[in-house]
Structure formats: structure tokens, C-alpha cells
Amino acid sequence: MSREICVFQDFLTDALRAKIDTAAADAGFAVHYFTSDRFEEAKACLPHCEVLYAQSPELLRAAPANLKWYCASSAGVDVYCKNDGIFANPDCLLSNSNAYGVTIAEYVVMVTLMLLRRMPEYTEPLRNHEWAPPRAIRSIRDSEITVLGTGNIGSNVAQRMRGMGAARIVGLSRSGKAREAVYDELYPTSELDKVLPNTHILVMALPSTAETFGILSRERIALLPQDAIVINVGRGTAVDQSALVDALNAGQIAGAGLDVMVPEPLPKDDPLWNAKNLVLTPHTSGNLTLGYTCEANVDMFCADLGNYAAGRPLTHLVDRSRGY
Secondary structure (H helix, E strand, C coil), X not given: CCEEEEEECCCCCHHHHHHXXXXXHHHCEEEEEECHHHHHHHHHHHHHCCEEEECCHHHHHCCCCCCCEEEECCCCCHHHHCCHHHCCCCCCEEECCCCCHHHHXXXXXXXXXXXXXXXXXXXXXXXXXXXXXXXXXXXCCCCEEEEECCCHHHHHHHHHHHHCCCCEEEEEECCCCCCCCCCCEEEEHHHHHHHHHHCCEEEECCCCCCCCCCCECHHHHCCCCCCCEEEECCCHHHECHHHHHHHHHCCCXXXXXXXXXXXXXXXXXXXXXXXXXXEECCCCCCCCCCHHHHHHHHHHHHXXXXXXXXXXXXXXXXXXXXXX
């Protein structure tokens, strides 16, 4: 008799469903597909399933104790790690998807170039139909890059910055190590204060944990040189937003790009909206909007489904105690 999987996703094409069906059949599973407009049907299916592939804390809360593996289609899993009560089965495996490195790295390059080429300063004159004179610009070439968070996203960023001629790329992580050999130097995050004064471009790609909360504080922003820019694509909780606004408006740093913030959506009266030299986007650097990301996401699920069925460790297993 087949074991059962509940798939609750909106991004799947017929080709991606066929890929899941093949992997499931090879592993001895039957698959039930639901989209977000069929929540109650998916919820009713869960008692028969041991695997759930979704991005829905609400559906996971409805899952009974027989659920053995929850595969989140997101990279960030803090919502699942901060509340053990979300799992009826305390031993339920949690995995995530590291499929977002390409799309988020391209976003980082885009925003970096916008800031180095001073696009925010052209926006207002152009909106007023004014022809602004050229301004002195800078380049990724010969810049010193600091990547805070050396996982899949950070390493993809480092690869692209390397290809565009960055002078030096420094990576910082909890362990002071990285899986990809794309950094000139590696340090533990405890040495961040030493690295910041020599940083031209700070890219933050951190998960949300107790250790990363507020890591870019007012004091650390003050350590950055005046020509530095800050780009955050990890979690908004990592940045002291009030201090960042003050630094931007005072010209203490040259610019910033934020795709994540607190709260989301950002309130209409939040000071971030009017901060100088800030590129602000509504958490759109990743998501399942790029075809490559969708295909990679499914490929990762299918590969780990083979691992799960064979009793092997999951490649993308999350340590819920660490939050990643």
C-alpha cells in the first residue's frame, strides 16, 4: 500500500508535478495536490499523510501527530523553529529549500549597482521632469565586500561580486567557515567589529536567530566608513532600523537596500519610507517567482524524498534548536 504526501503549493506547473509524481512513485508514495484556495481540503487530507511539502504554518498547525516530515519550500524557517507547539509530532523532521541563491544574488547585484551609481538621487528630479546632471559614481570593481552569512545566498552573492571585480570578499558566519571557497577571508561573526571599518558593501544574508537579532546595531553602523552601503536580504530583525534611518539621513553612510524589514508590510508612516539613498522593496528578492527557483525547489524536495524513503539523512534538514 502506498504511503501518502500532501503537496500544498501554488507555483507548480504540470511539468513540475510530473517530476514530483515520478520521484514519489520511485519512493513508494502517492501524492495529493492542493493550492492555497483549497486549504480545508488539504487539511482533511493530512491525517492520511506522513509528508507535507508546503509553505504554510497554518496548515502545519492542523497536521496530526502522524506527520513525520515537513518540507518547507522557503529558505527561512524561523516561524517553525520559534514555536515547538506548531508540530503535533515533536520528532517531525523539518527541511527547507536553499533554492533562492541565484535570484537573491541577482537582486543584491541590482541594488548594489543602483546605489553605487546613485540612482535614488536621480529619481526625484526625473519624477519632476527635471534633467539632472551626472554625478560621480562608484563600481563593484575594486570594492571591499563583506558578506554576513555565508550560506547558499551569501555564497551566490560572493561569486557574482567576484565576477564583477571586487577587490576583496570577506565572509562572516557563526563558525567562521563556509561551504563554498569563494571568500578571500573568513571570520566568525564575533569579529564583525574588526571587519566593518574596511567594508564598502555590507551584504546581510542571515537567518533569524537569537544571535542575529539586532546584529547591525547603532554602534556597528557607526563603525562603517562614510562611503559604505548596507544591503539586507536576510531578516529585518538583524538591523536597528531607527539607527539606519538616522545614519542615512545624516550622510553617515552612503546608502542602503532593504528587502526585509520589521514589520512587514511596512506601516505607511514608518520613517524608512523617506530615508535618503534607500532602495526599499517589499520582500521580493526571492520568492517562487523565477522559473529556475521553482525547478530547483522541486528538485531539492524530490532528492530528499529519495533520501527519506531510503532512511538516509535529509540533505536540507534544519536543526530546529539553531533555527537553520
